[in-house]
Amino acid sequence: MNKFKLPTVLGAAIVATVMIGLSGQAVAGISATKHNLSNTGTGDITSDNPEICVFCHTPHNAIKNNNIPLWNHTLSTTANYGVYTSPTFDGAADVADVGGVTASTATVTNLCLSCHDGTVALNAINNPSNNHLVTAMAGTGLTDDKISAGRDTNLGADLTNDHPVNFTYDDAADTGLIAAATLTNVRLFDGKVQCASCHDPHSSDPTTQPFLRFTMEGSALCLKCHNK
Ligand code: HEC
Ligand code: HEC
Ligand code: HEC
Ligand code: HEC
Structure with a gap:
């Protein structure tokens, strides 16, 4: 018996490794993140x-x-978020407040704020699924089904103290920027910096959390745009 045991154990280990590898590939992505708000989610906030x-x-x-991409989450009605200003901010030329938007004027930044300004319930969706109607939210960090005030994922309705968004990436106005045509990993939306320029809301890559498009080791994400 014993002489078969080692190969069996090894074989099982190999099979298990291969399966973890394969299932790792199959489930990689949003299901393993805090943006999986379904009943299989493992974050603090989930639903039924x-x-x-x-x-x-x-x-x-x-x-x-x-x-914006086939959006389903109810947009925030926040009228005014304010905009970032500084004496050296060259994006000031066209930076625009993302408050007061409608379905026809929403930007990618408004998609994030539809949950992250803390004013809209996470289960407030436009077109519920035909098969799965009930979406009671559950977990810690929730107040009235919204992300609780004071939680660091609740940015509130003030964007004046955040990295600027919703302005043109102007490498001619600011020579401290990497040329727009040669940007890698980050993403501009119609030439503009938005929340999802730095963040990928679907990514589970452990080296680029929280939902970032590149690693913050050595602040490498920042250096993807800033020549510093
Ligand atoms: C928590 C919110 C959220 C969830 C959940 C989510 N997405 Fe997205 N998705 C976004 C946002 C915001 C954008 C726009 C920003 C961007 O393109 O990165 C987007 C963009 C996209 C795009 C277009 C841009 C691209 O990167 O290809 C596709 C396709 C997409 N999502 C598919 C999916 C699919 C499929 C699922 C479910 C498995 C999913 N998303 C779940 C927020 C979400
Ligand atoms: C997707 C590209 C991109 C990424 C990534 C990025 N930035 Fe920026 N950032 C910009 C642009 C464009 C501006 C506007 C620059 C200007 O005109 O002054 C800006 C503005 C700034 C400013 C204000 C400049 C001023 O004059 O007031 C600071 C500070 C800054 N970024 C720091 C960072 C840090 C720190 C990171 C990493 C966490 C980062 N940025 C990541 C594009 C980016
Ligand atoms: C449908 C609602 C919803 C939308 C839309 C949404 N998020 Fe989230 N996001 C959440 C929830 C819920 C959490 C978990 C909050 C918590 O546990 O405090 C979260 C967590 C995060 C985190 C923290 C992750 C961590 O590991 O700590 C980041 C960063 C984030 N979201 C960025 C974004 C960005 C950027 C967008 C838009 C591109 C976006 N989210 C769109 C609901 C949303
Ligand atoms: C210039 C790049 C950049 C932009 C633009 C950006 N973020 Fe972030 N965000 C980051 C980085 C980097 C972190 C991680 C910070 C840390 O770990 O200290 C972060 C963290 C977060 C977190 C986690 C909470 C926290 O304070 O750490 C949330 C939620 C979030 N971002 C949402 C957003 C939303 C919503 C927008 C648009 C309004 C946005 N981000 C725009 C780079 C960016």
Whole structure:
């Protein structure tokens, strides 16, 4: 018996390793993140709904304009977030307040703020799934189904103390910027910096959390745009 044991154990270990590798590939992405608000989510905030994308996207009857992807989460009605200013901020030329938007004027930044300004319930969606209607939210960090005030993921309605968003990435006005045409890893939206320029809301890559597009080791993400 004993002489078969080692190969068996080894074999099992190899099979297990291969399976972890494969399942790691299969489940990599949003399901392993705090943006999985379904009943399989492992973050502090989840729900009784088995779907993941529905909290943000829908295949039909979306809140849609030409700048946002098939959106399903109720937009915030916050009228005014303010904009970042400083004497050396060259983006001041066209930076625009993202407050007071409608379905036809929402930017990618408004998509994030639809949950992260703390004013809209996480289960307030435009087009509920046909099969899974009930979406009671659960977990810590929730107040009236919204991200609780005071939690660091609740940015509130003031963007004047945050990295600027919703302005043109102008490498001609600011020579301290990497040329727009040669940017890697980060993403501009119609030439503009938005929340998702630095963040990928679907990424589970452990080296680039929280939902970042590149690592912050050595502040490498910052150096993807700033020549410092
Ligand atoms: C917590 C909110 C959220 C969830 C959940 C979510 N997304 Fe997204 N998704 C976004 C936002 C915000 C954008 C726009 C920013 C961007 O493109 O990175 C986006 C963009 C996209 C895009 C277009 C841009 C691209 O990167 O290809 C696709 C396709 C997409 N999502 C698919 C999905 C699918 C499929 C699911 C479910 C498995 C999902 N998303 C779940 C927030 C979400
Ligand atoms: C997607 C590109 C991009 C990334 C990534 C990025 N920035 Fe910026 N940032 C900009 C742009 C464009 C401006 C506007 C620059 C200007 O005109 O002054 C800016 C402005 C700033 C400013 C204000 C400059 C001023 O004159 O007031 C600071 C400070 C700054 N960024 C720091 C950072 C830090 C720290 C990081 C990393 C956490 C970072 N940035 C990541 C694009 C980026
Ligand atoms: C449907 C609601 C929803 C939308 C839309 C959404 N988020 Fe989130 N996000 C959440 C929730 C819920 C959490 C977990 C909050 C907590 O536990 O404190 C979270 C967590 C995060 C975190 C923290 C992750 C960590 O590991 O600590 C970041 C960063 C983040 N979101 C960025 C974004 C950005 C950027 C966008 C837009 C591109 C976005 N989110 C859109 C609901 C949303
Ligand atoms: C210039 C890059 C950049 C932009 C633009 C940006 N973020 Fe972030 N964000 C970061 C980085 C880097 C971190 C991680 C900070 C840390 O770990 O100290 C972060 C952290 C967060 C967190 C976690 C809470 C916290 O304070 O650490 C949330 C939530 C978040 N961002 C949401 C947003 C939203 C919503 C927007 C748009 C309004 C946005 N971010 C725009 C770079 C950015």
